[in-house]
Amino acid sequence: xxxxxxxxSVSVAPGQTARITCGGNNIESKSVHWYQQKPGQAPVLVxxxxxxxxxxxxxxxxxSNSGNTATLTINRVEAGDEAGxxxxxxxxxxxxxxxxxxxxxTVL
Amino acid sequence: xxxxxxxxxxxxxxxxxxxxxCTVSGYSIISGYYWGWIRxxxxxxxxxxxxxxxxxxxYYNPFLRSRVTISVDTSKxxxxxxxxxxxxxxxxVYYCARGHIVGKFDYWGQGALVTVSx
Numbered sequence: 001x002x003x004x005x006x007x008x009s010v011s012v013a014p015g016q017t018a019r020i021t022c023g024g025n026n027i028e029s030k031s032v033h034w035y036q037q038k039p040g041q042a043p044v045l046v047x048x049x050x051x052x053x054x055x056x057x058x059x060x061x062x063x064s065n066s067g068n069t070a071t072l073t074i075n076r077v078e079a080g081d082e083a084g085x086x087x088x089x090x091x092x093x094x095x096x097x098x099x100x101x102x103x104x105x106t107v108l
Numbered sequence: 109x110x111x112x113x114x115x116x117x118x119x120x121x122x123x124x125x126x127x128x129x130c131t132v133s134g135y136s137i138i139s140g141y142y143w144g145w146i147r148x149x150x151x152x153x154x155x156x157x158x159x160x161x162x163x164x165x166x167y168y169n170p171f172l173r174s175r176v177t178i179s180v181d182t183s184k185x186x187x188x189x190x191x192x193x194x195x196x197x198x199x200x201v202y203y204c205a206r207g208h209i210v211g212k213f214d215y216w217g218q219g220a221l222v223t224v225s226x
Binding site for chain 2: 031033035037042043084086088094097098099101102
């Protein structure tokens with residue numbers, strides 16, 4: 001089955017740029033979605049279809065997808081961005097939803 | 109505004125069946141979209157369980173397929189999850205969510221903690 005690989009943790013200082021990767025075989029052929037999850041809360045969709053943002057999500061959040069890696073970029077990181085981030089795809093070959101294991105973003 | 113709310117027992121005994129219902133407000137299930145269940149064991153990541161289209165097409169996580177039933181009650185604008193033969197490994201927060209054809213989930217319930225214990 002299709003596997004998505006994320007780093008367990010990423011650390012960044014406030015005001016800097018955080019990049020969270022999501023690796024998968026030929027992932028560029030799939031639509032990648034990203035969720036932010038804060039402790040005790042439900043996940044929130046922050047980027048969909050590789051690079052689109054739902055209404056209400058700050059422009060600081062952006063996404064890209066090329067080759068075998070999709071990336072969520074958070075510019076001008078704030079303390080409130082500290083959370084878990086999950087990538088997700090729909091694997092058409094198996095008709096299954098796949099989540100990455102998640103990345104814990106720590107704001108130093 | 110679309111809202112989803114999970115409901116059901118918070119404690120289930122081993123070997124029994126876990127049953128949860130998701131009530132949707134602000135949108136009619138029969139109008140479209142997929143409706144799904146996702147769970148998260150304590151301290152761990154998200155795991156997709158199953159999704160269904162309002163007309164009845166269903167999709168299951170292959171690792172759970174043999175134990176999962178997902179159904180919809182359009183008269184109540186609800187959809188439901190049943191997970192049979194539960195063990196402690198099924199202890200998790202269970203989320204219901206609205207899904208799209210390419211898999212993104214744009215609206216989520218707040219989650220319901222289900223503990224499997226005797």
